[in-house]
Amino acid sequence: MERLKIGGLKLSVALCQFELRGPGPPQKIASTLSKALAAEKINIEFLTYNLSKDGAYHISLCVNQDKYYSTSKIVQEKGYFPVNWEVVSREKIGMVTIFPYHSALAVLGVIMATWGENSIPVYGVATSLSAISFLTDFQAIDKAVEVIQSSFQLPDNHAPLKPELHYYQSTVSKKD
């Protein structure tokens, strides 16, 4: 069977993940949480938000791994979340982004099939306009890339992109 063509791969730096589940009001919680993270200048690298069929809301977010303790402190702080909200965290995960693609569904299917066969977990997925991102264990990234390279057609001499620049938004404003 012909392998699907993809344009390339991008790997994240080490991230950490927080999953929050519970009954409503989720939008207020998403707003409160993102406001608390912004106040600490913590950039959210990945976020999904959804109401499950069983009526529970689920927010999953990833931040840079060096913000694990400061983010843990925020999500565990009393008053931010209703007591019946469950918080699960993963201290070190990675994100693999595949771009561009013709069929996100087909890419999703191949990743789930091949990673599943190789016991590589999928902790989250989100599409953007031209890419699809997958969360997995940071230690499994090399194996995940190997599996992708053998399951898809990549351009010749393609090497996964790794971040080299680290951006911060300054708190100091400079007027012209």
Added chain:
Amino acid sequence: METIAVYWESRIKTYGFNKLNNLSLFEFYYPAKKTAELGKILSDHNFQDIKTKYIIAQESNNGISLVFCLPEKEGRGFHDSLKKTLSLKLYRYLYPVGILFFHGPHFGDRYGIADAAFSSLLEAGIKVISSGCSSASVFLVLAEDDLSRAEEALSKTFDSAQ
């Protein structure tokens, strides 16, 4: 060697807001131990021409919960096919929904974007059905009727390129 670049923007810049309407949302849950099996079904050539506009997946109760948004006609067909193939028990189908998405030059590099988006919509009383933010973009699934109002609310907070 680590390179640090610093910048500042007074109002979060975007390349503009994009709206998609007449979509259906389809969600289902599948056990984690069967993800390889699900993957084979989703990568089946029968589904390869389906143009999903939005996908998110979240780990949930030893399984995975998948959410798709598709044009209504494709969504109905996909929903029916999967129901037959997978014998889905826990699933959700919503119609009509719309997507409002946007991205900007510093998305992915800075903090405060999710706060600005969720807080603006909360203040405007607009319910977010589902959302996925990755690769420097924000996707919001809303009731179709709320799309224009959401754009209006977000335009007060974000700077939109003309």
